[in-house]
Amino acid sequence: MKKITPFLWFDGKAEEAMNFYTSIFKNSKALNVSSHSVTFELDGQEFIGLNGGPQFPFTEAVSFFIRCETQEEVDDFWEKLSEGGKKSLCGWLKDKFGVSWQVVPIVLFELLNDPDPNKSENVMNALLTMQKLDIEALKRAHQG
Numbered sequence: 579m580k581k582i583t584p585f586l587w588f589d590g591k592a593e594e595a596m597n598f599y600t601s602i603f604k605n606s607k608a609l610n611v612s613s614h615s616v617t618f619e620l621d622g623q624e625f626i627g628l629n630g631g632p633q634f635p636f637t638e639a640v641s642f643f644i645r646c647e648t649q650e651e652v653d654d655f656w657e658k659l660s661e662g663g664k665k666s667l668c669g670w671l672k673d674k675f676g677v678s679w680q681v682v683p684i685v686l687f688e689l690l691n692d693p694d695p696n697k698s699e700n701v702m703n704a705l706l707t708m709q710k711l712d713i714e715a716l717k718r719a720h721q722g
């Protein structure tokens with residue numbers, strides 16, 4: 579068991595959220611369901627969801643970062659997680675429960691960390707114009 583587990587406060591929809599998330603992430607499963615809370619795993623990371631009520635809505639101050647290997651992965655997570663939610667800029671979205679996610683191809687870090695500051699700046703400028711991140715467009719920006 580990991581020492582740190584994300585604990586999410588839902589407005590009465592913890593079980594619905596758990597079922598939504600476990601349907602999207604591979605290697606995921608429900609662990610426990612009660613009237614007040616749920617426990618589940620998403621790709622090996624345990625989460626707890628509480629049916630806490632409307633007092634504390636989610637904000638962008640906390641988000642979950644998804645490292646994607648391919649554009650197919652980016653596309654899949656982006657479309658599924660944003661369904662019923664809100665798409666934003668730079669790979670950020672809010673799902674239908676108000677939880678913020680960042681759907682990011684891991685190649686982005688290699689491109690942004692290029693020792694050539696012009697290449698890095700070109701990538702950042704391209705990134706700032708995108709909602710869903712486009713690996714090929716980021717690579718083209720890197721090439722100038």
